[in-house]
Amino acid sequence: MSPDQVLDAGRPAAPAPAAVKRRGPLVSAALLAAALLVSLAYLAADLRFGYLLVYAWFGIGYGVLLQYGRFCMASAVRDLFAVGVPRMAVGVLVAVILYALISAGIQAAGFNSFHAHPLGWHVPAGGLLFGLGMVLAGGCASSSLYKSGEGNLGSVLVLFAISFSQAWMVSAGGGLNRLVPEAWARQAAAQDMPAELSITDGWFDQFTAGYLWPLGGGTLVDRLEWPAQWWSYLFGNALLVAILPSLILLSLLYALNYRKVYLRQQGLRVLSWRGELRGLWSLLTQSRNTALAGAGLGLLAGLQMLVTGELRELHGIFNFGELLAAMGHTGGLSLQDSVFDPGYWYITTQEAQWGGWALAQAGVEMRDNLFFGLDNGLPSPWLNAPGMMSLGIIVGAAVLANISGEFKWKWPNAETALLAIAGGVLMGVGSRIGMGCNIGAFFATVTNGDASGWVFLLGMALGGYLSVKLLKAWIDWRLARSGLDF
Amino acid sequence: MAGANIRFDKQADGGYLLDVKGYGCPHVQIYTEKALKKLASGEELSVVFDNPSSGESISFMCMLDGHSLLERKDEGGTFAWRIRKA
Numbered sequence: 303m304s305p306d307q308v309l310d311a312g313r314p315a316a317p318a319p320a321a322v323k324r325r326g327p328l329v330s331a332a333l334l335a336a337a338l339l340v341s342l343a344y345l346a347a348d349l350r351f352g353y354l355l356v357y358a359w360f361g362i363g364y365g366v367l368l369q370y371g372r373f374c375m376a377s378a379v380r381d382l383f384a385v386g387v388p389r390m391a392v393g394v395l396v397a398v399i400l401y402a403l404i405s406a407g408i409q410a411a412g413f414n415s416f417h418a419h420p421l422g423w424h425v426p427a428g429g430l431l432f433g434l435g436m437v438l439a440g441g442c443a444s445s446s447l448y449k450s451g452e453g454n455l456g457s458v459l460v461l462f463a464i465s466f467s468q469a470w471m472v473s474a475g476g477g478l479n480r481l482v483p484e485a486w487a488r489q490a491a492a493q494d495m496p497a498e499l500s501i502t503d504g505w506f507d508q509f510t511a512g513y514l515w516p517l518g519g520g521t522l523v524d525r526l527e528w529p530a531q532w533w534s535y536l537f538g539n540a541l542l543v544a545i546l547p548s549l550i551l552l553s554l555l556y557a558l559n560y561r562k563v564y565l566r567q568q569g570l571r572v573l574s575w576r577g578e579l580r581g582l583w584s585l586l587t588q589s590r591n592t593a594l595a596g597a598g599l600g601l602l603a604g605l606q607m608l609v610t611g612e613l614r615e616l617h618g619i620f621n622f623g624e625l626l627a628a629m630g631h632t633g634g635l636s637l638q639d640s641v642f643d644p645g646y647w648y649i650t651t652q653e654a655q656w657g658g659w660a661l662a663q664a665g666v667e668m669r670d671n672l673f674f675g676l677d678n679g680l681p682s683p684w685l686n687a688p689g690m691m692s693l694g695i696i697v698g699a700a701v702l703a704n705i706s707g708e709f710k711w712k713w714p715n716a717e718t719a720l721l722a723i724a725g726g727v728l729m730g731v732g733s734r735i736g737m738g739c740n741i742g743a744f745f746a747t748v749t750n751g752d753a754s755g756w757v758f759l760l761g762m763a764l765g766g767y768l769s770v771k772l773l774k775a776w777i778d779w780r781l782a783r784s785g786l787d788f
Numbered sequence: 789m790a791g792a793n794i795r796f797d798k799q800a801d802g803g804y805l806l807d808v809k810g811y812g813c814p815h816v817q818i819y820t821e822k823a824l825k826k827l828a829s830g831e832e833l834s835v836v837f838d839n840p841s842s843g844e845s846i847s848f849m850c851m852l853d854g855h856s857l858l859e860r861k862d863e864g865g866t867f868a869w870r871i872r873k874a
Contacts, residue, residue, distance in 0.1 A: 372840055381817060390845075591844065
């Protein structure tokens with residue numbers, strides 16, 4: 303085989319680049335106009351849909367920022383291990399610091415809607431599976447959304463795999479029941495549950511009722527029983543749980559990775575303290591897009607909690623399910639008349655609802671489990687407020703990618719399609735066991751004073767490390783058989 | 789299903805071409821790193837890719853390793869970057 307051979311052949315002819323660039327801003331304008339028209343249609347149907355539209359438009363904001371900074375939490379871990387690049391890790395830590403500061407203010411103002419996660423072995427285990435999957439899939443759950451907006455159809459496959467694997471995970475019984483420990487089954491059977499739920503059938507139900515429910519969780523301020531004062535939230539939840547660990551990690555990235563480069567660039571062998579601080583600042587600002595996106599995402603995520611909290615107070619509700627019921631949309635509500643409504647940036651649960659809703663439409667029983675039946679409900683995608691946020695991310699990314707001329711339809715080849723599905727399934731299963739993805743189980747937790755997110759990150763980093771090793775071995779194996787002269 | 793090409797060969801002008809269109813993260817970064825390792829100091833590599841986020845990482849990788857990013861072209865979501873190995 304010749305050196306210029308191909309591993310996989312065939313690619314659809316792309317339109318002329320100049321034409322794509324000319325058309326891009328028009329496509330972006332059309333997308334924004336469509337988003338505006340859809341928003342007006344919702345408001346014309348009922349002004350209370352403004353609550354759902356807040357999710358959607360924050361999603362568009364997230365999408366723009368994610369695409370602008372090529373912001374992918376998977377690459378925070380992966381690029382560090384794969385090619386020694388700390389760019390994204392820096393961006394994520396900047397976002398964590400800013401979001402934590404804003405979140406402390408929101409907690410002090412009484413608008414915080416965050417629920418702490420129970421801490422146990424499931425957190426690092428879920429993180430590990432998620433980390434394995436995100437490297438194989440080529441992106442985490444949120445970056446798969448923004449890359450879908452760039453026209454990457456492999457990322458769309460990842461979204462399908464995350465959605466349906468979660469829906470399967472929370473509802474599957476049969477052979478999985480044999481993996482349920484006796485203690486979980488006993489604990490679950492002892493729960494007084496509505497007859498509509500088959501809580502003793504299904505691994506995830508028994509994991510939830512038999513294992514998760516007895517576990518405790520809380521923010522640092524809750525655990526230390528500090529008073530509900532602004533200084534508790536600022537020094538306890540923000541400074542101790544989020545900001546100090548982030549600064550320590552940034553310092554480690556600087557000392558172990560970037561410092562030698564900075565010394566080389568400056569032509570120096572040693573640095574004064576001021577020089578070290580200038581070097582750290584240089585690391586923070588080295589990738590301007592990523593650092594700005596991190597700062598913007600941190601601000602936007604905090605603002606979303608504030609706006610949603612204000613809207614809940616305005617409507618006198620705790621959950622969007624109450625508004626849906628008042629508007630006559632009761633079909634997708636859980637047995638508690640609620641729907642999934644975190645009030646902040648979240649990704650995977652609404653994707654599980656997409657998969658669950660689609661399976662329910664196909665006639666599969668999806669409401670007899672705790673996840674959909676009792677907790678999150680199964681609203682149709684157009685009544686799913688966090689789901690609209692995820693769609694908003696796709697739209698926002700598509701708007702910016704079309705303006706910058708980076709939008710391009712990309713079909714996955716067989717290799718990337720298989721990796722997308724395998725990675726998506728691992729992320730779906732991992733996010734259900736770990737109670738969220740890199741956003742819900744890490745970003746939103748540590749920034750609200752719940753240290754369980756750092757444990758999830760540890761598991762995710764280990765999974766990412768192992769997956770990078772696996773992927774490099776796969777690439778080497780492929781190359782050894784390709785004849786390419788690498 | 790349509791697919792993507794991986795191509796790595798020496799060009800008539802003495803430089804190398806790496807074409808990883810159709811691949812996403814981290815394949816593009818890994819192939820670029822592997823290709824750069826193959827080159828001698830002063831040789832040039834043209835990387836063609838269409839995953840925007842890989843560009844950020846390649847740019848950072850060049851800065852870390854001291855390689856010079858000589859040229860960046862972006863045409864309709866397809867990027868062609870020329871790198872001189874340190």
